[in-house]
């Protein structure tokens with residue numbers, strides 16, 4: 001299967017700390033790849049590097065066959081950060097229509113469909129600054145979907161969503177993947193890991209597993225991904241001790 005993203009020996013230093021210590025991984029096209037790891041492990045930094053907005057010390061990243069950060073990639077990548085990326089003083093619909101207007105051929109009808117796709121139709125006329133945290137991040141997701149990106153990078157998109165909405169969002173992610181979009185979704189919630197096609201587990205800036213959920217479970221000798229993650233961490237600690 002072709003790779004949408006290839007990362008080789010990536011080293012990133014932020015402030016005075018080495019945050020990514022020579023990471024190598026690849027993201028398969030048309031899959032949902034989960035980036036899992038504890039808070040501060042480097043998930044956002046890796047996503048920023050893939051999107052091309054993170055200064056890297058060394059290593060190589062290819063995205064859709066081009067070096068990360070290439071201007072021609074801008075229209076092909078949708079990136080939803082943890083920070084709000086929609087205008088607070090516009091309604092959800094106004095935001096979606098504004099972002100739709102930035103893409104040739106994307107219409108107001110597409111904007112309305114994106115709002116429906118993230119389950120925000122009842123809040124479409126509401127000012128973004130009055131939305132709940134979960135609604136706010138779904139508004140950002142709707143706007144990121146508008147350009148029909150080939151690669152969607154979603155930083156903790158299910159934070160603050162109730163279980164029903166989380167389930168709907170995961171169904172939506174898989175529908176997008178089935179239609180050919182590649183998704184990279186970060187989370188530190190292990191029960192979401194099992195919903196990914198592939199997992200990249202990161203700890204302290206190093207990849208400690210890169211496989212399907214089933215293979216990660218089998219490799220660690222447990223059915224539970226949280227236990228698998230803990231076992232992988234302990235194995236690493238024993239090897240480096």
Ligand SMILES: Nc1ncnc2c1ncn2[C@@H]1O[C@H](COP(=O)(O)OP(=O)(O)OP(=O)(O)O)[C@@H](O)[C@H]1O
Nearest residue numbers: 014015019037038039040041042043044045046188
């Ligand atoms: N602007 C910055 N300057 C210096 N260090 C930073 C900066 N942003 C993040 N870091 C550090 O880089 C490390 C990795 O952070 P990153 O945000 O990539 O982790 P994460 O796995 O995404 O965490 P979370 O799950 O909490 O979002 C952390 O130690 C963090 O303190």
